[in-house]
Every structure is written in C-alpha cells, then in structure tokens.
Amino acid sequence: MDLLQDLAWRGIIYQQTDEEGLKDSLNKEPISLYCGVDPTADSMHIGHLLPFLTLRRFQQHGHRPIVLVGGATGLIGDPSGKSEERKLLTLEIVQDNVAGIKKQLESIFEFEGENGAIMVNNYDWAGSMDIVTFLRDIGKHIGVNYMLAKDTIASRLETGISFTEFTYTILQAMDFLHLYEQHNCKLQIGGSDQWGNITSGLELIRKVQPEGAKAYGLTIPLVTKADGTKFGKTESGAVWLDPEKTTPYEFYQFWINTADADVVKYLKIFTFLSHEEIEQLDKAVQEEPHLRKAQKVLAEELTRLIHGEDSLQQAIKISQALFSGDVSSLSAAEIEQGFKDVPAYSSQNEENLVDLLVAAKISPSKRQAREDIANGAVTVNGEKITDPAYALTEKDQIDGRFTIIRRGKKKYTLIKH
Structure with a gap:
C-alpha cells in the first residue's frame, strides 16, 4: 500500500487538486511539501495536530516536510470560519507566539538526516516587502473576481470584510510561490477550511512560473466526534499542547476518555500504528470494550509524541493513583497536575x-x-x-x-x- 492509499485508509484525505498528478510525482522522486500555522496564540491545541501529523507521514515515506509558522499572516488574520474581523495582534506578541509554537513543532518532526524537516517563518520574506512590489509582482496575478468566488471571502461580503483580511489569501498564495521557488515545494496540505487559500497558491504559481509547472494541494477533513459535539474541547476549554496550559496528565486523560465510537478513527488519524495494530485494537473495542485497550494505546501514543516518555509515565502514575485512591506515592508536582481542577x-x-x-x-x-x-x-x-x-x-x-x-x-x- 502506497502513501496515498494509506492516507485514504485512515480517512485523512478530503480534497485533492490533481490526484493522479500527485501520485505520479510522489512515485517518481521525493518531494518537498508544506503545512502552515498562524501564531494566533503562544501554543497550538490538538485541533492543529492532524495536518502536521499528516506532514510527518510524508516524511516517514522519504519526503521533506517544510513547517511554516506564519509570523506575517498571523499579523493579518485568516477570515476562514469567522463572521467578523479578527483583533489584530502586535508584532511583539506574534513573535513571542512564534517561539512557543516552534518548540512544539520540534517534537513532531525529524530535523536531521537526508529528508530532515525545514522550519520557516513567512515574516522573513513578507515582512520586508514594500507595497509597490507586492502589488506589481503578486497582486497583479490574482483577479478580484477569482477571490470573490472563494467561500471564505464570499461568506463575509454581507457582514463586511476589510481589505486587510481580503488580502490574506494572497499572502498565503505568496508563501506557496516562495517555497516553490526556494525549496522546490510541490504540495501544500491543510485543513478543509484552507482549500481556498491552497488553490490561490496554485493559481499564483501557474501565473508566475513557466508553463507546465507542477504543484498540488491536499486537504484533510474536519475532525468530528460521533456524538456531534466539537472535537478538542473540554469543560475547561481547548486541549493545548503547552504543558503549562494543559498538563500532560490532563492531555493523557483527554485521549483515554475517548468514546468507543471514536477511538478507532482517532487511532487511524492521530497515531503512526500499523494497519494490523489498529485492526487488533478495533477487535478489542468490539469484544472487550470494558478493558479500554484502544483508548490506553491512543493516550500513550499521543502523550509520548507531544510530551515525551517521562511525562507519559508521570501521567500514567497519577491516573493509577487516582483510580486506586492511593495518592500517598505522588510527589507535590504530580499532585499539582492531577488535582489541578479539584476544589x-x-x-x-x-x-x-x-x-x-x-x-x-x-x-x-x-x-x-x-x-x-x-x-x-x-x-x-x-x-x-x-x-x-x-x-x-x-x-x-x-x-x-x-x-x-x-x-x-x-x-x-x-x-x-
């Protein structure tokens, strides 16, 4: 089973711009591909995970991931999924957020070796560009009618959208063009809400590059829960990757409390377990649901990936102590994690x-x-x-x-x- 077949089996692929073209490119030679995140906070939450874990799957198959942190686009604000203008962040706040997010991304990717990941910040090329250069070299190639047809923009026309947010998709298109030119980047992946931004990048590459230039887009479906409630939210709010915002114990508990109806889907999309391992856990869910084997593996895999083995073992220790009632073996630091939300x-x-x-x-x-x-x-x-x-x-x-x-x-x- 090749990479795209594996992604399809896991339910990760939502849309592709050119399925056959991408398949041919992946089979010919290793490619570079990217995914980005805007630093709207100083930490990512688990809603950000799936696109980057998908990028990591490409790395495991020999391709080179480019991890983009949007120091420039974070200053503008993506209109996707918003009914009103975002509050603009200061440059200082955005730069602090970039530092926090970079640290988290380093736990997901391999940065050494032949196909080691590259981390970039679009402020490095967009931040110093003057307005005349932007209008002549970039804006000239993107038609207003083309942009008005984008769902993210069309949905805001009645309530209003500023010129600033209107141009967001052009800035992201410029990212794709820059990475195509500087790193031979052939593919952008993102969540399903990024389809319009991704295709804008492809349009800009088509307009600027010589005829026959090949680039592709792939989006990932929105993660949902079987009961219809929003994924990644708890009573206390979002599940953050920053251990100061969501402790490793709380992170572990979020995954271990996954419903039987969701756990196999989450194993497919959030872990790097083989098909055989997942199928065995699926069988355990059907035959021995009370043992919660699948949930334990899911929680262990994700906590180890994001927080490391030591934090995983600490989360397991706290969980066992609370379950048994034998809390005397816990340290003060472990108590602070496990009893963060108790009276x-x-x-x-x-x-x-x-x-x-x-x-x-x-x-x-x-x-x-x-x-x-x-x-x-x-x-x-x-x-x-x-x-x-x-x-x-x-x-x-x-x-x-x-x-x-x-x-x-x-x-x-x-x-x-």
Missing part, C-alpha cells in the same frame, strides 16, 4: 480533622463530619480515617505542601499548606 482549600492550621472538613466545606457540619469519619467515608492521602478525634500532623503533608482529603468515592479536596 482546594488553604489551611489555616486546622489540626483537628473534623474542623478541617467543615472549614474546607467538605462536610456541611461538625456532626456530619464526625459521622462521615466514623462511617469510613473519609481518607487522608488515601488512608481511611475512622477516629473522629484524629488530628493532622506534618506527616500528613505531602512534600510539606499538600494533604489530599477524599469524602466518599470521588469527592477530592486539595488542602494547601
């Missing part, structure tokens, strides 16, 4: 457990607190306490910073010292 209380040196339960609003009254303890419903750092007169000491503090109180099976409270 917390800063201790005012309450030593008596009953007083602490009431002060932290774990139990509504002292009478209820004493009953909870006597009934064995309260644990301190995973250890069941049944003595209502129990007094906490320094030995109940993990790394001198935290005590974990659990009431019932799942109600955790983090006591900070």
Whole structure:
C-alpha cells in the first residue's frame, strides 16, 4: 500500500487538486511539501495536530516536510470560519507566539538526516516587502473576481470584510510561490477550511512560473466526534499542547476518555500504528470494550509524541493513583497536575480533622463530619480515617505542601499548606 492509499485508509484525505498528478510525482522522486500555522496564540491545541501529523507521514515515506509558522499572516488574520474581523495582534506578541509554537513543532518532526524537516517563518520574506512590489509582482496575478468566488471571502461580503483580511489569501498564495521557488515545494496540505487559500497558491504559481509547472494541494477533513459535539474541547476549554496550559496528565486523560465510537478513527488519524495494530485494537473495542485497550494505546501514543516518555509515565502514575485512591506515592508536582481542577482549600492550621472538613466545606457540619469519619467515608492521602478525634500532623503533608482529603468515592479536596 502506497502513501496515498494509506492516507485514504485512515480517512485523512478530503480534497485533492490533481490526484493522479500527485501520485505520479510522489512515485517518481521525493518531494518537498508544506503545512502552515498562524501564531494566533503562544501554543497550538490538538485541533492543529492532524495536518502536521499528516506532514510527518510524508516524511516517514522519504519526503521533506517544510513547517511554516506564519509570523506575517498571523499579523493579518485568516477570515476562514469567522463572521467578523479578527483583533489584530502586535508584532511583539506574534513573535513571542512564534517561539512557543516552534518548540512544539520540534517534537513532531525529524530535523536531521537526508529528508530532515525545514522550519520557516513567512515574516522573513513578507515582512520586508514594500507595497509597490507586492502589488506589481503578486497582486497583479490574482483577479478580484477569482477571490470573490472563494467561500471564505464570499461568506463575509454581507457582514463586511476589510481589505486587510481580503488580502490574506494572497499572502498565503505568496508563501506557496516562495517555497516553490526556494525549496522546490510541490504540495501544500491543510485543513478543509484552507482549500481556498491552497488553490490561490496554485493559481499564483501557474501565473508566475513557466508553463507546465507542477504543484498540488491536499486537504484533510474536519475532525468530528460521533456524538456531534466539537472535537478538542473540554469543560475547561481547548486541549493545548503547552504543558503549562494543559498538563500532560490532563492531555493523557483527554485521549483515554475517548468514546468507543471514536477511538478507532482517532487511532487511524492521530497515531503512526500499523494497519494490523489498529485492526487488533478495533477487535478489542468490539469484544472487550470494558478493558479500554484502544483508548490506553491512543493516550500513550499521543502523550509520548507531544510530551515525551517521562511525562507519559508521570501521567500514567497519577491516573493509577487516582483510580486506586492511593495518592500517598505522588510527589507535590504530580499532585499539582492531577488535582489541578479539584476544589482546594488553604489551611489555616486546622489540626483537628473534623474542623478541617467543615472549614474546607467538605462536610456541611461538625456532626456530619464526625459521622462521615466514623462511617469510613473519609481518607487522608488515601488512608481511611475512622477516629473522629484524629488530628493532622506534618506527616500528613505531602512534600510539606499538600494533604489530599477524599469524602466518599470521588469527592477530592486539595488542602494547601
């Protein structure tokens, strides 16, 4: 099975500009291809992952990926999927965002070797271009009628679109032309919402380059969940690649909580497992869904790729401790990850457990607190306490910073010292 057949099997291909032409080019010799991301934030989220993982698949088949961070286009704003103008970011903010995103992309690609990835920033060629050069050398080749036919622009005509966002697709077209000329880049890939921008690049290459110039576009379908809810969102918001925004434990938990109806699709598009491995996991979903083998593999593969083996093992350790209730083995750093979203209380040196339960609003009254303890419903750092007169000491503090109180099976409270 060749690369394009593999992508089709995985459900990754949405649209292609010239399927046969691309297939011939890929079979003849290794090509260079690119995918870009605008630095609208200082981190990517998992919604950005699929195009770049697809780019990595091309690298695994011997082709050279070009990873573009849009330092220039990020200053303009892509009108795709927006009903109103984006708020413009300052150059300083965009440059800070570029630095954060570059670091994340480095974990996905191999930058050494014969087909090592190249990372570029379109501010390097667009930032210094004067307006006259842009209008004469680029704008002259893109017709207004051609641009008005683009969905991203046509959808904004009634509500209004500025000249700035109107020209976004030309800037992205210029990227494709620049990479074609400087790196012999033959293919751009992107999400399905990038089809208009990709084809604008192909149009510019056709107009500027000699007759017969070959370049291609390929888009990837929007990732959806079987229940119709939006992929990549949780109650606390987006799932970020930055461990400061979404901890490796939270990242791991997002994937391990994937529904049975979605997990095989996600294994196909987000992991580099073989067809045989995925088919075995598909069988496990059908025959042993309670074991959640597929979800565990999905979570392990993605967490290892983005955060590394050490962070993966830490996420697994935290998950096992929370599942078993044995949290005493966790370090303070692991507790900060695993208990990031649980209720917390800063201790005012309450030593008596009953007083602490009431002060932290774990139990509504002292009478209820004493009953909870006597009934064995309260644990301190995973250890069941049944003595209502129990007094906490320094030995109940993990790394001198935290005590974990659990009431019932799942109600955790983090006591900070």
